[in-house]
Amino acid sequence: MTSQYIALPKGVSEETFDAAIHDFRKVLGDASVLTSAEQLAPYIKTMMPVSDAEHTPSAALLATTVEQIQKIVAICNQYKVPIWMISTGKNLGYGSAAPAERGQVVLDLKRMNRILEVDKDLAFALVEPGVTYQQLYDHIKEHKLGLWLSMPAPSAIAGPVGNTLDRGVGYTPYGEQFLFACGMEVVLANGEVLRTGMGSMPNSNTWQVFKWGYGPYLDGIFTQSNYGIVTKFGFWLMPEPPAFKPFVIQYQHEEDIVEIVETIRPLRISGVIPNAVVIAHALYEAPVKAKRSDYVSGPGSIPDEAVYRIMKDHKLGIWNVYAALYGTQEQIDVNWSIVTQAFSQSGKAKILTEQEAADDPAFVYRAKLMRGDMTLTEFSLYNWRGGGGSMWFAPVSQARGSETLKQMALTKQILAKHGLDYSGEFIVGMRDMHHIVDVLYDKTDPEQTKAAYQCFDELLTEFSARGYGTYRVNTAFMDKVAETYGPVQRNVHKTLKKALDPNGILAPGKSGIR
Amino acid sequence: MDETRRSLIKGMLTGGTLLAFGIPTVTQAVSISQTLSGGTHNCRLLLGNTPIDEAFAKGAEAACAGYSSFSQEGALSTFQLADELLTDPLRIADLLTQSPNMRWVAIMDYANAAIFTELVRNSEQRLLALGSHMSASSDSTSLPLRHMWTTASPAYSAGGLLASLLAQNRHDFSIVENFLDQARADSAMKDSSLAGFSSYWLAEQPATHLHCAGVSPLKANQLIGWKASENWRSVSSGGDESSINQDQTAPGATLEHLRFDNWIEATGYAIIATALGMGTHQEPCSSRAFVHQSGQRHPDHQGLSGNHFVSFVIDV
Numbered sequence: 001m002t003s004q005y006i007a008l009p010k011g012v013s014e015e016t017f018d019a020a021i022h023d024f025r026k027v028l029g030d031a032s033v034l035t036s037a038e039q040l041a042p043y044i045k046t047m048m049p050v051s052d053a054e055h056t057p058s059a060a061l062l063a064t065t066v067e068q069i070q071k072i073v074a075i076c077n078q079y080k081v082p083i084w085m086i087s088t089g090k091n092l093g094y095g096s097a098a099p100a101e102r103g104q105v106v107l108d109l110k111r112m113n114r115i116l117e118v119d120k121d122l123a124f125a126l127v128e129p130g131v132t133y134q135q136l137y138d139h140i141k142e143h144k145l146g147l148w149l150s151m152p153a154p155s156a157i158a159g160p161v162g163n164t165l166d167r168g169v170g171y172t173p174y175g176e177q178f179l180f181a182c183g184m185e186v187v188l189a190n191g192e193v194l195r196t197g198m199g200s201m202p203n204s205n206t207w208q209v210f211k212w213g214y215g216p217y218l219d220g221i222f223t224q225s226n227y228g229i230v231t232k233f234g235f236w237l238m239p240e241p242p243a244f245k246p247f248v249i250q251y252q253h254e255e256d257i258v259e260i261v262e263t264i265r266p267l268r269i270s271g272v273i274p275n276a277v278v279i280a281h282a283l284y285e286a287p288v289k290a291k292r293s294d295y296v297s298g299p300g301s302i303p304d305e306a307v308y309r310i311m312k313d314h315k316l317g318i319w320n321v322y323a324a325l326y327g328t329q330e331q332i333d334v335n336w337s338i339v340t341q342a343f344s345q346s347g348k349a350k351i352l353t354e355q356e357a358a359d360d361p362a363f364v365y366r367a368k369l370m371r372g373d374m375t376l377t378e379f380s381l382y383n384w385r386g387g388g389g390s391m392w393f394a395p396v397s398q399a400r401g402s403e404t405l406k407q408m409a410l411t412k413q414i415l416a417k418h419g420l421d422y423s424g425e426f427i428v429g430m431r432d433m434h435h436i437v438d439v440l441y442d443k444t445d446p447e448q449t450k451a452a453y454q455c456f457d458e459l460l461t462e463f464s465a466r467g468y469g470t471y472r473v474n475t476a477f478m479d480k481v482a483e484t485y486g487p488v489q490r491n492v493h494k495t496l497k498k499a500l501d502p503n504g505i506l507a508p509g510k511s512g513i514r
Numbered sequence: 515m516d517e518t519r520r521s522l523i524k525g526m527l528t529g530g531t532l533l534a535f536g537i538p539t540v541t542q543a544v545s546i547s548q549t550l551s552g553g554t555h556n557c558r559l560l561l562g563n564t565p566i567d568e569a570f571a572k573g574a575e576a577a578c579a580g581y582s583s584f585s586q587e588g589a590l591s592t593f594q595l596a597d598e599l600l601t602d603p604l605r606i607a608d609l610l611t612q613s614p615n616m617r618w619v620a621i622m623d624y625a626n627a628a629i630f631t632e633l634v635r636n637s638e639q640r641l642l643a644l645g646s647h648m649s650a651s652s653d654s655t656s657l658p659l660r661h662m663w664t665t666a667s668p669a670y671s672a673g674g675l676l677a678s679l680l681a682q683n684r685h686d687f688s689i690v691e692n693f694l695d696q697a698r699a700d701s702a703m704k705d706s707s708l709a710g711f712s713s714y715w716l717a718e719q720p721a722t723h724l725h726c727a728g729v730s731p732l733k734a735n736q737l738i739g740w741k742a743s744e745n746w747r748s749v750s751s752g753g754d755e756s757s758i759n760q761d762q763t764a765p766g767a768t769l770e771h772l773r774f775d776n777w778i779e780a781t782g783y784a785i786i787a788t789a790l791g792m793g794t795h796q797e798p799c800s801s802r803a804f805v806h807q808s809g810q811r812h813p814d815h816q817g818l819s820g821n822h823f824v825s826f827v828i829d830v
Binding site: 002006036037038039040041042043044045047052053056062088089090092097110134154156157291293297298299375376377379380381382383386387388442443444445446447448449450 | 604633739
């Protein structure tokens with residue numbers, strides 16, 4: 001018999017699901033419970049090398065209030081129906097808006113999009129999960145608040161709640177998003193509403209200014225997890241600096257990554273360079289300016305010779321270091337002198353400022369991100385090969401040149417074995433490097449799709465064998481990554497899950513937690 | 515919405531950014547009088563500023579001309595994007611939401627498509643079909659011309675029509691379609707075969723159909739990445755022939771007069787014709803594929819090698 005639903009939750013009969021949908025409709029109204037194929041199709045598309053059928057939702061719920069969410073979790077508990085929560089759903093390359101497992105009901109919080117407070121003096125914001133960076137950006141401009149956001153590449157269309165909860169980054173000095181989070185409201189699986197930190201105290205006005213509260217700090221367990229549904233989120237904003245100086249430093253040889261990192265680390269730790277520096281490989285920047293098919297055709301990874309031609313044709317370094325200085329002009333002048341002196345020592349660096357690089361589209365979009373402006377230019381990566389396949393491989397390394405060289409060489413070798421290109425960059429954190437590689441492949445080509453899956457699997461295996469952990473991953477590989485962190489951590493995660501969500505209704509499978 | 519943005523959108527809608535490939539800048543949207551959902555829709559085309567826009571629009575025009583010949587409707591309204599999706603995506607979201615009761619066909623590159631997909635979901639539109647279209651280099655191990663669709667139901671399927679057009683032009687191609695909701699197939703829809711193709715069914719659930727030309731089912735499975743199965747049943751040697759019919763909605767003679775300069779024009783024709791309700795060879799199943807290997811290299815493969823784009827059909 002053919003089902004009236006395009007998928008059903010695992011272990012839930014159609015009759016039971018019917019009853020749950022009926023109850024969801026009583027809470028939300030018919031128009032906010034989506035079950036037709038046409039309505040659900042936009043939730044299904046992923047860029048992973050697995051069948052979209054494995055991540056097809058059974059329904060989507062469009063909630064607007066905390067009270068509705070409390071009623072939804074009650075229904076889910078009653079019928080044992082799992083939900084997959086998204087805020088704006090822009091986790092592109094990590095699974096997008098699709099659930100981790102077939103049949104999960106998407107709880108889409110995009111309509112919860114109120115900006116509850118932006119405090120100019122204390123420089124913080126309190127928002128609902130559906131608020132986008134564009135909304136907040138417009139609000140700040142409209143009210144002339146003189147504050148900056150720190151956005152990831154999907155900028156305008158993404159939002160601070162989702163990006164922070166998945167521990168994403170931005171590119172201003174406030175780029176390590178979770179470091180600047182301050183206070184959450186969370187609907188728990190039993191329907192209770194928890195406010196973390198100072199938010200639990202009646203009449204407190206310090207919820208968004210003091211992170212720690214009293215007792216164990218809980219905010220962390222609601223990131224990259226499935227222990228609750230975050231319905232309000234506080235975070236700190238950067239005051240607009242009086243002056244800003246973006247720059248790019250180009251190097252010509254891959255092994256120069258050692259010198260780059262050794263030069264940056266002390267500048268970064270001491271705060272001379274305050275933002276998350278990006279060290280982008282030529283192939284990460286090339287799609288902004290060139291097409292792969294102009295340089296190479298046929299199977300296999302792009303040869304080094306073609307990469308050097310791209311560099312020459314489009315004035316790219318093999319490594320392109322993007323950073324910025326912030327503060328008063330006097331501060332910037334002093335720090336610029338320190339930066340140029342440090343990078344000039346070996347004679348390998350080519351230092352370009354806005355004066356020299358203003359017409360370079362790669363520099364323009366990087367400069368925008370470093371000053372908290374919106375641009376979606378980085379999406380050009382998806383045109384490099386075409387075919388719609390993309391997975392972010394995101395291992396962490398120490399901020400040491402020798403480590404980054406090892407990671408780059410290993411990544412490149414594994415990608416080449418599977419016929420794929422190295423489109424990578426390092427984002428320099430406080431003492432770590434996020435090594436971000438876009439594994440791009442053509443999803444219309446079954447051979448390449450299979451190769452991409454095997455390649456990603458091998459990357460995770462080989463990196464974890466060397467002690468390099470992945471900090472974030474797409475939904476197809478969450479279990480595998482969870483496994484690499486060992487049985488004790490996995491068991492603690494499971495114990496917390498059992499305690500907070502005994503029926504397992506909240507996003508089973510997220511970060512490998514069930 | 516502020517007045518500046520409202521004016522911008524008004525400008526777009528009245529022709530400010532309209533680009534016509536032989537189409538007047540202000541044209542009446544084609545009315546779909548008999549839609550699959552029973553309502554009345556108008557159809558518009560959104561071109562995403564890719565190198566294949568012109569070819570696609572030419573195929574779209576041909577489909578409209580065929581449609582207009584019996585409906586007496588006008589040409590297709592065509593909107594041309596510059597770089598709005600990367601620079602001001604909300605402007606495009608506004609364009610969609612301010613055109614109610616409209617069926618949009620949009621084509622664009624993969625970067626723009628990633629953003630457009632998000633806009634479609636955000637603005638709660640109905641996505642009828644999402645296609646990925648690729649012409650790869652000649653030395654790829656897969657077939658050089660590949661189409662993959664995720665389609666809400668078989669009633670919105672353009673794959674059969676496209677297969678018949680590409681086959682008569684001797685292209686080597688694969689078309690894979692996944693239907694999210696088999697249950698909502700048109701009740702009159704029947705399993706059909708396609709001239710020149712051998713048809714097979716997978717004798718298990720979910721219902722899967724395979725149409726091969728110049729290639730065995732085993733090889734076809736390999737070429738499209740489906741798991742090999744022993745359970746394919748030839749329609750001519752064991753299928754329920756009483757339920758099979760040669761599709762009469764588009765007799766060969768109707769399509770035979772159509773000649774396209776390249777595969778992109780043919781794709782434009784198939785997508786627009788289907789969006790207008792002239793789809794053919796639609797079958798009630800969950801997945802199906804067409805695999806065609808002519809043994810000849812069509813000259814067009816070389817000329818348009820490396821081109822790729824994404825297509826959307828959405829109801830607003």
